[in-house]
Amino acid sequence: MTGWTEKLRAALVIARRDFVAVVFSKTFIFFLIGPAFPVIVGGLAGSIGDKVQQNVDRPTIGLAMSAADAGRMVAARAELDGRVPGTIPELVVLADVRPGEAFDARAALADGARPVAAVVGGTLDAPTLTAPRERARQWVGVVSNLAARARAAEPTVYPEVAVEEVATSVAKVKTGQTYTAQGAQVLLFLLTMLLAGMVLSNLVEEKGNKIIEVLAAAIPMDAMFMGKLFAMLAVSLVGIAVWGSVGGAIVLAGAKSLPSVPAPAVGWPLFALLGFLYFAMAYLLMGSLFLSIGGMATTVREVQTLSMPVSMFQLMVFFFSSYALTSPGTWVEWFSLIFPVSSPYAMLARAAQHGEVWPHVLALGWQGLWVIVIVRAGALLFRRTVMKSGPAQGRRGVWARLFGKGAKAY
Incomplete structure (x- = not known):
């Protein structure tokens, strides 16, 4: 000692x-x-986190629809990917929800096991979007476009999307x-x-x-x-x-x-x-x-x-x-x-x-x-x-x- x-x-x-x-x-x-110079260099070196941003800024929308409607939405997303400006969010099926059945979209957004930034429910004719306010405004047109594309009979008729805003989500x-x-x-x-x-x-x-x-x-x-x-x-x-x-x-x-x-x-x-x-x-x-x-x-x-x-x-x-x-x-x-x-x-x-x-x-x-x-x-x-x-x-x-x-x- x-x-x-x-x-x-x-x-x-x-x-x-x-x-x-x-x-x-x-x-x-x-x-x-001396640090004045590295600070300037560090500000110009923002590309260090490009790979990080590509991985974290990849939003995902959960689908709580019937299996048939969800499959058509996924197919429509694959069809539109790369053909429209901007990034189309990924789609993932959360549950097979038949018309008339209840699904707790807020609980799905708060579930950390499978984080999603928004939840789309309802049907192709009347979809619903549950998301934080900024995400809801950003994606309401995307959801309407996907639903219209998924309806093979009327692909040019864009349905109205009912929006339910939440405070935040686990993904955010x-x-x-x-x-x-x-x-x-x-x-x-x-x-x-x-x-x-x-x-x-x-x-x-x-x-x-x-x-x-x-x-x-x-x-x-x-x-x-x-x-x-x-x-x-x-x-x-x-x-x-x-x-x-x-x-x-x-x-x-x-x-x-x-x-x-x-x-x-x-x-x-x-x-x-x-x-x-x-x-x-x-x-x-x-x-x-x-x-x-x-x-x-x-x-x-x-x-x-x-x-x-x-x-x-x-x-x-x-x-x-x-x-x-x-x-x-x-x-x-x-x-x-x-x-x-x-x-x-x-x-x-x-x-x-x-x-x-x-x-x-x-x-x-x-x-x-x-x-x-x-x-x-x-x-x-x-x-x-x-x-x-x-x-x-x-x-x-x-x-x-x-x-x-x-x-x-x-």
């Missing part, structure tokens, strides 16, 4: 030292101004939550990509002026790594606080013109807390990897060489998590939830779509465990390949030291 206490105390000392050195430096103001709620999940993933990715790269060059200056050797002789290496990680995380949180204040002021100034954001399944307060925790975990996981790799670099040129594959790795993690969002219930989604580096992205999206809280407790513990494992492994690698190296090893490239080819130097 004493050993862990000493390591924690040493990590806090390193964290305080690095935090003060960065925040009170002259270049910190440029760090705060699920669609909104998916958009919230996608937006949260993009924001988490932008913040992590912008901030986690700072730790790549964290050790280069101290290795050049031999400060790292003094620190390594005084405190455990893994405590030093952890302290530097938390220092950079604290610096990032200061930056986020400043950017959030400026962004909040802009949002309040133009609040009347902003669209409403669909509420996540866990609610906004818990979602904000989970967003903060998952950002911290994503930063620590990426930062521990970058700190371990950056510790092998001896010059700024090597750090610049590593920047491109590191950025590509972050992009691949983000794209994989976004793809998992389009494949719910598959092995892709489960792998993204379990894989430590993509887990914060996938779990934040899950918080927007599902209301269970206990999986997040397990996920945060799992991610924290991997932070410790990566930090200790990186500290061990740094100690064996760098701290024991002589001049001969120092001239070797970063990849040779990563794979241990310089071990013979000592």
